[in-house]
Amino acid sequence: MFLLNCVIVFSICVSKILCVDLNRFEVDFQWDVVNYTWATPADYQDALNSKRYIPINNAMCGIKYYKDKIYLAMPRIREGQAVTLGYINVADAKSNPLVTPYPNWDWNNQSSCDNLQSVQSMEISADGIMWVIDGMRIGASAQTNCSTKLFLFDLNRNGELLHKYVFPEEISRSNGGFLNDIVLDREFAYITEASGSDYGLIVYSLARNHAWKVQDASSMLAEPDGSDFIIDGANYHTSTPIDGIALSSILQENPQRVFYCALGGLKLYAVATNVLKNEELCLSGEWLHHLEKIGIKQAQSDGMVFDNWGNLYYGLIPLYGVGTWNVHDSFSKSYIVDENNSTLIWTDSFSFDDKGYLHLLTNNIHKYFDQSFDLSTFEGVKFRISKHFTGANSYLN
Ligand SMILES: *[C@@H]1O[C@H](CO)[C@@H](O)[C@H](O)[C@H]1NC(C)=O
Ligand SMILES: *[C@@H]1O[C@H](CO)[C@@H](O)[C@H](O)[C@H]1NC(C)=O
Ligand SMILES: *[C@@H]1O[C@H](CO)[C@@H](O)[C@H](O)[C@H]1NC(C)=O
Ligand SMILES: *[C@@H]1O[C@H](CO)[C@@H](O)[C@H](O)[C@H]1NC(C)=O
Ligand SMILES: *[C@@H]1O[C@H](CO)[C@@H](O)[C@H](O)[C@H]1NC(C)=O
Numbered sequence: 001m002f003l004l005n006c007v008i009v010f011s012i013c014v015s016k017i018l019c020v021d022l023n024r025f026e027v028d029f030q031w032d033v034v035n036y037t038w039a040t041p042a043d044y045q046d047a048l049n050s051k052r053y054i055p056i057n058n059a060m061c062g063i064k065y066y067k068d069k070i071y072l073a074m075p076r077i078r079e080g081q082a083v084t085l086g087y088i089n090v091a092d093a094k095s096n097p098l099v100t101p102y103p104n105w106d107w108n109n110q111s112s113c114d115n116l117q118s119v120q121s122m123e124i125s126a127d128g129i130m131w132v133i134d135g136m137r138i139g140a141s142a143q144t145n146c147s148t149k150l151f152l153f154d155l156n157r158n159g160e161l162l163h164k165y166v167f168p169e170e171i172s173r174s175n176g177g178f179l180n181d182i183v184l185d186r187e188f189a190y191i192t193e194a195s196g197s198d199y200g201l202i203v204y205s206l207a208r209n210h211a212w213k214v215q216d217a218s219s220m221l222a223e224p225d226g227s228d229f230i231i232d233g234a235n236y237h238t239s240t241p242i243d244g245i246a247l248s249s250i251l252q253e254n255p256q257r258v259f260y261c262a263l264g265g266l267k268l269y270a271v272a273t274n275v276l277k278n279e280e281l282c283l284s285g286e287w288l289h290h291l292e293k294i295g296i297k298q299a300q301s302d303g304m305v306f307d308n309w310g311n312l313y314y315g316l317i318p319l320y321g322v323g324t325w326n327v328h329d330s331f332s333k334s335y336i337v338d339e340n341n342s343t344l345i346w347t348d349s350f351s352f353d354d355k356g357y358l359h360l361l362t363n364n365i366h367k368y369f370d371q372s373f374d375l376s377t378f379e380g381v382k383f384r385i386s387k388h389f390t391g392a393n394s395y396l397n
Pocket of ligand 5: 341
């Protein structure tokens with residue numbers, strides 16, 4: 001970390017080009033409109049005519065790299081979101097690449113609760129198992145009331161389904177639930193439940209095929225002083241609770257810790273995984289004695305991620321930027337990596353590839369969640385995936 005800082009500072013002095021390469025997020029892919037690899041022109045026409053596909057309403061919220069593909073989570077926020085899980089190829093066109101539904105079109109057919117309904121995020125293990133949280137069930141406009149679920153797909157076997165878990169109502173509601181983001185710890189997953197009515201941090205054990213949840217109003221609910229900010233020149237108010245989540249790398253600390261933050265807040269919290277894995281400590285409330293307040297971020301964040309060197313990266317929504325902090329430092333040493341008010345608009349989801357790049361999806365998502373916002377007036381680029389070289393790898397490696 002110290003070495004990399006020196007390189008960056010040094011490069012500012014000697015070479016602007018080198019500095020830009022090391023220091024900024026560069027736009028890699030971008031979309032004016034999200035469109036798909038339709039099976040036939042007739043399918044496309046039928047989707048348009050039936051309003052299963054309303055082009056301007058299609059949005060994306062989560063990205064994850066694996067091998068030569070970028071997987072995309074596309075929750076059904078508005079009507080006519082034709083696909084909820086898909087991918088593009090890393091080699092695709094940089095502008096408006098067509099998204100292919102994953103594992104296929106049938107899985108993305110909303111008409112049966114057996115299929116994917118509304119996916120906000122996912123994580124991919126080093127051996128290519130994608131853990132998908134199908135759990136956006138919020139708002140008057142919720143397009144599904146199917147139980148929230150966790151699906152495990154094998155990316156190395158054409159997305160073969162390996163496992164499915166249905167969350168019980170008391171863990172995540174089929175009406176009002178909002179499984180927001182997920183991190184993996186071998187056979188365990190930690191998931192933020194951002195539901196306004198029944199928020200919490202969910203622990204899932206694959207070995208036991210069982211989930212439990214911890215709740216703490218003071219660390220998980222939006223902060224009264226932190227739920228208003230300005231984005232795109234407009235006031236934004238959010239009561240969204242616990243949302244961002246990141247897991248430190250086992251190479252950096254053992255036990256690892258789960259870090260979380262509310263969307264409407266600045267405070268960052270952490271709790272050790274050996275505490276969370278103990279269902280009894282969780283259910284008795286004893287876990288709260290192990291909750292740590294880490295620090296106060298420069299601004300509100302949505303997504304966060306750790307690399308395997310102990311660096312946490314977190315979005316800074318109203319600053320159009322990204323902050324970073326090393327888990328071995330005091331939080332006062334955190335700093336802003338980049339800010340760009342034309343390209344980093346709503347810093348949502350991060351993913352490392354295996355070549356040392358950190359990728360960031362910025363998606364204007366506040367405009368999509370605000371059902372009164374007229375998307376037909378919104379022109380130009382809506383979604384961008386930008387990349388930033390760090391040399392590190394995901395916390396999972
Ligand atoms: C914002 O990012 C774009 C694309 O990477 C870049 O061309 C532009 O110079 C950046 N703006 C600022 C103010 O750095
Ligand atoms: C969407 O993609 C199809 C090809 O799959 C193309 O024929 C159609 O014109 C595209 N529509 C939009 C709105 O981009
Ligand atoms: C979705 O599934 C339903 C029920 O099986 C079927 O009637 C419908 O044609 C399917 N839609 C598409 C676009 O395949
Ligand atoms: C889900 O339930 C709500 C009422 O609780 C209802 O308004 C909505 O239409 C339902 N959505 C679907 C897709 O069934
Ligand atoms: C965007 O950032 C640039 C340079 O960083 C600044 O000059 C400009 O005033 C900003 N624009 C807005 C709308 O905040």
